[in-house]
Amino acid sequence: MILETAEIMVKAGMEEQFEAGVREAVPLFKRARGCTGMRLQRGIENPRAYRLLVQWDTLEDHNVHFRGSEDFQAWRRLVGDCFDGAPNVTHLSTVLEGF
Template identity: 80%
Template sequence: MVLESAEILVKAGMEEAFEAAVAQAAPLFRRARGCTGMRVLRGIENPRAYRLLVQWDTLEDHTVHFRGSEDFQEWRRLAGPCFDGAPEVTHLSSVLEAF
């Protein structure tokens, strides 16, 4: 499992529009090859800061298959106008889970 973590800063006043765009785009992620789940978190100290977390079976499911798809283009069309700069994306793998 690979966890995509995208730090997204949203333009001031566009928080509701961004959240609506994410809700509209959720099916794009759900049907993507290798996507096993997603969630979006909003900052408390900075409500313009969001974190998109997407679980993928493999790195390539995100970087090759999803990013090369029409669904990715649609995601960017929906949410991109709300971005205040490019999202910072990293990929993570689990080394410990203790809940």
């Protein structure tokens, strides 16, 4: 499993619009090849800071299949205007699970 983590800063005053856009995008992720779950977290110290966590079977499921799809374009149309700068996206693999 691959965990995509996207650090997203949202423009001031657009937090509710961003969250609504992510909610509307859930079906896009649900039907994406290899996507097994997603979660959106919001910063406590900085409520404009979000972290989108998406689980993928493989890196290619995200970087090739999803990013090359019309659903990715729809995702960006839903939330892109809310971004205050480009998201910082990284991919992680699990090396240890404790409990």
